[in-house]
Amino acid sequence: MPTPAHSSRSPTDHRPQTTSLLAWYRAHRRDLPWRRTRDPYRIWVSEIMLQQTRVDTVIPYYERFLRALPDLQALAAAPEQALLKLWEGLGYYRRARHLQAAAKRIVHDLDGCVPATAAGWRELPGIGDYTAAAIASIAQNEPVPVVDGNVLRVAARVWGLTDDIALPRTREQIRTRLQALMDNTPAAHAAPGDFNQALMELGALVCIPGDSPRCAECPLQPDCIACRDDRTAELPVKARRRAVPHYHVAVGIVRRGNSILVQKRPAAKMLGGLWEFPGGKLQSGETPAAALRRELCEEIGLEVIDAEPLGIVAHAYSHFRVTIHAFLVIAPSRFRARPTAADEARWVTPAALPLLPMPAATLRILALLEKNALAR
DNA sequence: AAGTCGGGGAC
DNA sequence: GTCCCAGACTT
Structure with a gap:
């Protein structure tokens, strides 16, 4: 046999x-x-x-x-x-x-x-x-x-x-x-x-x-x-993950003289300890410019007089997606930021920005800024 | 057991 | 767009 x-x-x-x-x-x-x-x-x-x-x-x-x-x-x-x-x-x-x-x-x-x-x-x-x-x-x-x-x-x-x-x-x-x-x-x-x-x-x-x-x-x-059994396409079996939400966010690159304002995120939260520009989510029905005014007032106490659109960055996180609307904002020389949502706020020259750890999305906004500056 | 936590490459 | 990646931790 x-x-x-x-x-x-x-x-x-x-x-x-x-x-x-x-x-x-x-x-x-x-x-x-x-x-x-x-x-x-x-x-x-x-x-x-x-x-x-x-x-x-x-x-x-x-x-x-x-x-x-x-x-x-x-x-x-x-x-x-x-x-x-x-x-x-x-x-x-x-x-x-x-x-x-x-x-x-x-x-x-x-x-x-x-x-x-x-x-x-x-x-x-x-x-x-x-x-x-x-x-x-x-x-x-x-x-x-x-x-x-x-x-x-x-x-x-x-x-x-x-x-x-x-x-x-x-x-x-x-x-x-x-x-x-x-x-x-x-x-x-x-x-x-x-x-x-x-x-x-x-x-x-x-x-x-x-x-x-x-x-x-x-x-x-x-x-x-x-x-x-020709079943490699079916295996392994894994539950489908649910769709992730999509947010729109407005952020401001706030200049005062030759410095730009950055904020340090709280250590225990997402992207903890990294630095980013102030801003936040758009509320329902809100335009990016309106959200920028509201968020900068809430987060740093700045009354935005004039905001110039800088560009848009799309970014995917693990459990949500964002479209970031970036603006250039000029702050008066007497302005003092008082951060309400961050551990610390700091004014940094453009040359010193790359020394701070930043999330990938913020680095992409920074790239927009450099491209914009070169075009002027 | 489900949600939170980044970013990027492959398709 | 979706899925996945030499996962861990919290609730």
Whole structure:
């Protein structure tokens, strides 16, 4: 009687494909900066930056950050504004605050010694299940699996899982299966960092989102249920996210002499600690110019006499979108700003503006300003 | 379980 | 426009 090539395995025994996954990874892994070190500090910084952020985006930030703050002590001692400037444009700025808070805890409370296990890393701010497992497996060889967006997609397809991968229960099931796979495969157990990175790399390069993964190149293809049944386009199953609201905002670039007014956002709120121009949302039926007058009066106590439209910037945040109407406003020389919505207001010369950390949308308004100035 | 928290690339 | 990205945290 002819026997299938993999008849010696039970349906849940995926050791042979695990071995080919590791071989594929070692042949195809990208040469990324954080793959040239085992320094837990550097691996940690990379994993925080990589949260919800693409590899190509992170690379320049990672290299600049480590040049400026090459070790734990430097990070713990860095001024907040310098830290945020290094993070400017990367998004999710709370990551930077948590990173430094954790560094301070390690330096001051843990005698400068980083945690030795995933459970220890998990106690630190900004480090959840994924990041703790990633650091411990990659930098410290602890055999714990990571579950990120890539891994969820690969697992859902290979195992033909139709449960919503956004549900914690589904994620836990996948984590448990991966732990068993790692524990039962000597090659993976001995190189958990490679195993974890192999799954993520496969998700990034081969088992990509959408309806056209590159199954012909996949080392797991022989045992992939989604590929076998031609269901890669349907998997993974993920609940659709609801539509995001769209706001219109008016902001004023207020000049007084040769200075421009900027405000520092409260630390605990969105874009905390970053600097931006005063302004706010349009109310229902309100024109941008009317909103500008109202907001500048409310936020800094300025009666706007004349506002010249500078331009419009569209920007998408994670849970809403905005169209920003920017204006040039001249303030009288006697004007003194009294901020009501910000931690601090400051008058800055145009040359000094780039020294302050600002959100991406504000940087784009600034670019409008420079273009406008050149046209004059 | 759902909402908050950025920004950008791919389609 | 939509979806996704080496997620964490709060409520």
